[in-house]
Amino acid sequence: MSSGDSRQSSRTGAGSQERGPVLLVGASGRVGRLVVHHWPKSVPLLASQRRPPMRTDGFLWSPLDGPSALLDHLARIGVQPCALVMLVGVTPAPGISEAELQGNQVLAMACLAAAQTAGIQRVLLASSSAVYGVEAKGQPFAETALPAPLSPYGRAKLAMEAVAEPYRQAGLDVVSLRIGNVAGADALLHPLTAALRTSGPRTPVRIDTFADGLGPLRSYIGPQTMARVLANLSLFPSRLPEVLNLAAPGPVRMAALATATGWPCMMVPAPATAHQSITLDCSRLARLCPMVEKDSDPAAMVAQWKATLPA
Secondary structure, eight states: OOSOOTTHHHHSOTTSSSSOOEEEEOTTSHHHHHHHHTOOTTSOEEEEESSSSOOTTEEEOOGGGOSHHHHHHHHHHTOOOSEEEEOOOOOOOTTOOHHHHTHHHHHHHHHHHHHHHHTOOEEEEEEEGGGGOSOSTTOOBOTTSOOOOOSHHHHHHHHHHHTTHHHHHTTOEEEEEEEOEETTTSTTTTTHHHHTTSOSOOOOEEEEEOTTSOOOEEOEEOHHHHHHHHHHHHHOSSOOOSEEEESOSSOEEHHHHHHHHTOOEEEEEOOTTOOSEEOBOOHHHHHHSOOOGGGGOHHHHHHHHHTTSOO
C-alpha cells in the first residue's frame, strides 16, 4: 500500500473547489438507490455505479477495476471529493456462499486504495449490526460491545472492518458504519416493493409474537434520514470515530412498520430460536448528527421508503 500517487494532483483537479462532492460507491445497489433518491440537494454528489441505466449525476466505475477510471473522471470534471461512501457489498442471498461473502473485504480494500490514490481523506464503510451477534440480553449494542457475529455475513463484515486499519495508520479517516435495518432495503419491506404496485391478493405478512404479546423490536432508519446522516458525516469538520452505529435513535416494532405500509399482517407464535430485541445504542451518532423524534417514527420511515417507489 503506497502513501500516495504522483498522478493525484494532475488528474483529480485537487484544490479546484473549496469543498468537494461526496463520492458514493454502490449507487445502483439496494441501499444505494434509496439513499441517492433522498440525497440532500445542498451537498454535491458523485454517484458511482457498476451497471446501467445511468443516472444523470452518475458514472460507471467498479472499485475492483482499479482507480484509473475514477481518477480520469475526477480530472475530467475537475473536482476533488471530500469523502467516499462505500455502500457496495456482497449481501446474503440464496446460493451465496460464505466464501463469496468474504468479497466484502476485497471491495473495502479496493475502495480504500482508490480513495488513498485519489487523495480522498475520508471513507465511510458500510458494515452491519450483524457483527454484534444477538447475545446482549435485550440491551442495545454500543460500539464498545465485543463483536460476536453468529452469521457468515456478520463474520464477513467484521473481517471487512479489519482491513481499514493500515489505511488509518497511513492517515485516512476511515469509519466502519454498523448499520441497522434500512427501511425499504430490509427483509420486511423490500419484498413488498413490487407487490405494492399490483392489484393482486395481499397475502398477510407474518410477524412473530413473543410471550409478552409483542413482536420483534429492531433498530431501523429511513432512507431519507440515512442520506442526511451520511451527508453530515461526510462533511463533518473533524476526525470521526473509527466505529459508529447507524440507525434512528429509537428502535421500532416490526409490526408497527408492517401496519404503516397498509399491508395486512398476521401475528404468529415466535419460534424458540427467535430473538425479540436486537437493537443498537446510537447515542454516539446522535452527538455527531442530531436527530428528531420523527426519525424514529415507523410511519415516517415507511413514507420515506414509499417516496422512492415508481409512481
